[in-house]
Amino acid sequence: MLEAGYFRAIRVTAVGCRQKTRLLPEPILRSLPTNSRIPRSTLGGGSDHCHAGASRWATLFDVPQGDKRKRSPVEYGLHGVWPHAVLDDHHGARVAQELAARLRAAIDKHGWSIAELSRRSNVARLTIMKVLGGEVWCDLLTIANLERALNVDLWPGRGPDNPPQ
Missing domain, CATH: 1.10.260.40 (lambda repressor-like DNA-binding domains)
Structure with a gap:
C-alpha cells in the first residue's frame, strides 16, 4: 500500500542502458507492494524506457514527495x-x-x-x-x-x- 507523502514510480533497467524512472498515474498499480518486479508489458508505452525494449521487467518503488507541494x-x-x-x-x-x-x-x-x-x-x-x-x-x-x-x-x-x- 502506498504511504502518505509518497508517490509511485517504476524503474526499468536493461543491459547496457542506464536506469530510467517514470512516474505512474495514481490508479495504476497502487495495491502492489514496493520493490515488486512486474512485467513491463503491463505498463504500456512500448520501448521508450530503454533501447530496443531490452528489459522485460520493471521494478516498482515509492518516491518521497519532498516539500509537500500537493497541498496549497x-x-x-x-x-x-x-x-x-x-x-x-x-x-x-x-x-x-x-x-x-x-x-x-x-x-x-x-x-x-x-x-x-x-x-x-x-x-x-x-x-x-x-x-x-x-x-x-x-x-x-x-x-x-x-x-x-x-x-x-x-x-x-x-x-x-x-x-x-
Whole structure:
C-alpha cells in the first residue's frame, strides 16, 4: 500500500542502458507492494524506457514527495481566515501567507482593483486572486511582475527594511 507523502514510480533497467524512472498515474498499480518486479508489458508505452525494449521487467518503488507541494498554502491553515490564519509549521506556506498579505496591502494602498493590477503587471486576474487566496504557490516571475507594477517588495526578506511579519 502506498504511504502518505509518497508517490509511485517504476524503474526499468536493461543491459547496457542506464536506469530510467517514470512516474505512474495514481490508479495504476497502487495495491502492489514496493520493490515488486512486474512485467513491463503491463505498463504500456512500448520501448521508450530503454533501447530496443531490452528489459522485460520493471521494478516498482515509492518516491518521497519532498516539500509537500500537493497541498496549497491555504491548506496548511490550522484555524482562522487566510491570510491571517494560524498555519502549520511549513515555511513555504508562511512565506506565501506573508506575500499574500503584502500584496493585499499594496493593492489597497494604490486603490487599484485586481483587474487594474492585472493590466499593469501583465499577470492574469485569476492568478492574482489565487495568490491572494493562498490557492497556488506563486512563481518568481509572477512576484517580480507584481513588485514592479506596485513598486513594493512583496517577498518577505531578512533585511531590516523588509522583515518577515
